[in-house]
Amino acid sequence: MTVPSNQDLIDFVVREARLIDQHRFEEWLDLFAEDGIYWMPLEWGQTDPRLTTSLMYEDKLLLKIRVERLKGARTFSQKPKSRCHHVLQVPQVDQRDDATGTYVLWTPMHYVETRLDEQKLYAAWATHTLAWADGALRIKMKRVDIVNCDAAFGNIQLFM
Amino acid sequence: MDTYRNNIDAVRALVRDAEVHRDVYIDDEIFQLEMEHLFRNTWVYVGHDSQVPNAGDYFGTSIGTQPVLMVRHSDGQVYVLHNRCPHKGTRITTETCGNTGKMFRCPYHAWSFRTDGSLLGVPLRKGYEHAGFDTSVAKQGLSQVKHVRNYRGFVFAKISDHGPDFEEFFGGSLSSIDNMVDRSPVGRLEVAGGVLRYMHNCNWKMLVENQTDTCHPMVAHESSAGTTVEVWKTAPPGTPKPMAVEIYAPFMSPYEFYEGMGIRVWPNGHGHTGVTKSIHSDYSSVPGYTEMMEKAYGAERAHAILNENRHNTVYFPNVMMKGPIQLLRVFKPLAADRTLVESWTFRLVEAPDMLLQRTVMYNRLINAPTSIVGHDDLEMYERAQEGLHVDGNQWVNLQRLYVPGEEQGDEAVTNGTSEWQMRNQFRAWNKFMTLSM
Ligand code: FES
Numbered sequence: 242m243t244v245p246s247n248q249d250l251i252d253f254v255v256r257e258a259r260l261i262d263q264h265r266f267e268e269w270l271d272l273f274a275e276d277g278i279y280w281m282p283l284e285w286g287q288t289d290p291r292l293t294t295s296l297m298y299e300d301k302l303l304l305k306i307r308v309e310r311l312k313g314a315r316t317f318s319q320k321p322k323s324r325c326h327h328v329l330q331v332p333q334v335d336q337r338d339d340a341t342g343t344y345v346l347w348t349p350m351h352y353v354e355t356r357l358d359e360q361k362l363y364a365a366w367a368t369h370t371l372a373w374a375d376g377a378l379r380i381k382m383k384r385v386d387i388v389n390c391d392a393a394f395g396n397i398q399l400f401m
Numbered sequence: 402m403d404t405y406r407n408n409i410d411a412v413r414a415l416v417r418d419a420e421v422h423r424d425v426y427i428d429d430e431i432f433q434l435e436m437e438h439l440f441r442n443t444w445v446y447v448g449h450d451s452q453v454p455n456a457g458d459y460f461g462t463s464i465g466t467q468p469v470l471m472v473r474h475s476d477g478q479v480y481v482l483h484n485r486c487p488h489k490g491t492r493i494t495t496e497t498c499g500n501t502g503k504m505f506r507c508p509y510h511a512w513s514f515r516t517d518g519s520l521l522g523v524p525l526r527k528g529y530e531h532a533g534f535d536t537s538v539a540k541q542g543l544s545q546v547k548h549v550r551n552y553r554g555f556v557f558a559k560i561s562d563h564g565p566d567f568e569e570f571f572g573g574s575l576s577s578i579d580n581m582v583d584r585s586p587v588g589r590l591e592v593a594g595g596v597l598r599y600m601h602n603c604n605w606k607m608l609v610e611n612q613t614d615t616c617h618p619m620v621a622h623e624s625s626a627g628t629t630v631e632v633w634k635t636a637p638p639g640t641p642k643p644m645a646v647e648i649y650a651p652f653m654s655p656y657e658f659y660e661g662m663g664i665r666v667w668p669n670g671h672g673h674t675g676v677t678k679s680i681h682s683d684y685s686s687v688p689g690y691t692e693m694m695e696k697a698y699g700a701e702r703a704h705a706i707l708n709e710n711r712h713n714t715v716y717f718p719n720v721m722m723k724g725p726i727q728l729l730r731v732f733k734p735l736a737a738d739r740t741l742v743e744s745w746t747f748r749l750v751e752a753p754d755m756l757l758q759r760t761v762m763y764n765r766l767i768n769a770p771t772s773i774v775g776h777d778d779l780e781m782y783e784r785a786q787e788g789l790h791v792d793g794n795q796w797v798n799l800q801r802l803y804v805p806g807e808e809q810g811d812e813a814v815t816n817g818t819s820e821w822q823m824r825n826q827f828r829a830w831n832k833f834m835t836l837s838m
């Protein structure tokens with residue numbers, strides 16, 4: 242097994258955001274492990290995704306449905322399409338376990354989503370749990386904690 | 402300019418047998434009158450008593466646009482108080498919920514109040530000796546909302562003295578609350594799972610109407626539910642159907658399905674879809690649950706409870722309840738073109754956790770600001786909110802399956818794609834808007 246350097250891990254997280262901003266959603270989905278999860282908690286410091294609801298808690302099937310839906314001819318909430326923009330702080334490698342090939346990174350970020358004349362700014366922290374699988378780094382869990390996670394939002398249609 | 406204030410005929414003329422004028426959705430004066438009349442003359446949902454289990458527990462919310470506190474007093478009763486200090490108007494609490502102990506203490510000048518609202522103390526009381534304080538409104542403390550009713554844990558309140566009492570107002574529609582509560586083997590619910598709050602730039606009534614709009618899912622949700630069906634087709638044969646697919650896919654049911662599921666309307670604007678079956682009928686069973694229910698109620702009664710699969714029950718004016726999912730949505734009016742949607746979920750006390758897990762998943766997939774189904778709907782509401790400003794045609798059409806004579810307003814069961822329940826709501830709207838004009 243190859244041992245990724247800290248810079249490899251950082252590059253991975255930076256590229257992940259870039260794929261979203263460039264609407265390269267299929268490539269983005271490929272970054273997830275088969276059992277990977279995208280989690281956006283509803284509550285501050287939430288620990289349980291099962292009996293407490295979340296904004297998103299999606300496996301690859303649900304993420305794929307989202308990606309397919311974004312392309313749909315009758316996806317009216319995407320006519321016109323939303324666009325988005327990430328500004329990341331330098332990702333920090335919080336944990337490295339080379340023996341099992343598991344790595345955790347923490348990345349403060351600002352995220353802008355826009356559609357028509359509206360532009361919304363969100364501040365969040367992304368926690369990536371990455372694992373080495375099938376000869377590549379994959380996302381086991383991407384957790385996005387929005388700083389005002391419990392506020393009343395309008396539509397958030399893309400991916401932070 | 403007052404078009405509608407002090408003009409009861411103009412208000413009445415907004416609702417026809419099967420059409421409504423667009424001003425009910427877009428006019429600021431009508432919105433103001435709704436707050437002054439409709440939301441005071443009707444029984445409005447405040448909260449669930451499991452949110453305030455102990456003496457001193459409070460929960461802050463609103464009736465229309467009026468801030469109120471639901472609080473558990475030392476006598477065990479739940480009171481609803483106007484959230485405003487009688488001294489200078491300061492909001493007593495700004496946290497959504499908490500425990501205040503034996504009293505509320507205003508943070509500005511420390512006037513204090515018992516948890517039933519009555520005045521407990523005022524610092525430097527001597528200064529009021531010759532001021533006529535004893536006969537002032539302030540002396541009464543935090544004013545209570547007079548009409549409060551806790552029905553099987555669901556707390557409703559009516560601000561004005563006008564309008565029918567609780568039983569008359571809700572009538573047979575209480576059977577939907579009964580069914581949801583009865584689904585617990587011990588007949589008890591608890592608020593659980595967190596509340597989703599979703600801001601909508603549209604009129605609150607668009608959301609209420611949508612709850613019994615059965616001609617939109619296969620169209621507006623083709624993007625989300627339809628895509629789910631397509632993606633699921635590509636799963637390898639034999640893959641067990643995930644809970645999420647069980648939740649999304651039935652939205653794509655054909656018109657015939659919705660026609661057959663039926664709609665029931667009750668007097669005073671209440672009604673529900675899913676008389677014979679619903680999109681919630683075919684969920685996988687939860688291990689052990691049926692047995693628990695049979696043990697608690699006996700087989701026959703247990704099956705009667707579980708075979709009721711009401712889809713959406715509208716409690717006029719602004720609540721929707723899903724019994725089989727244990728979910729309640731409140732459409733809180735903020736302005737003519739702004740509505741806060743709160744989606745609450747409940748635990749069936751002593752039922753398996755798996756049920757709460759499904760409830761919580763349903764809420765996330767359907768009612769979150771990140772929900773693709775939510776995106777489909779909100780897009781339609783916002784387009785309507787804009788489109789209604791077109792002056793060329795100022796009427797919204799609600800004629801589908803109109804039945805001559807339905808204005809009588811009695812309980813009735815009808816075709817599941819009828820717009821009768823929407824008409825029913827507007828007749829109630831007219832009644833409770835003009836009751837106190
Ligand atoms: S405003 Fe509340 S005590 Fe003065």
Ligand SMILES: [Fe+2]
Pocket residue numbers: 611617618621622778
């Ligand atoms: Fe819908």
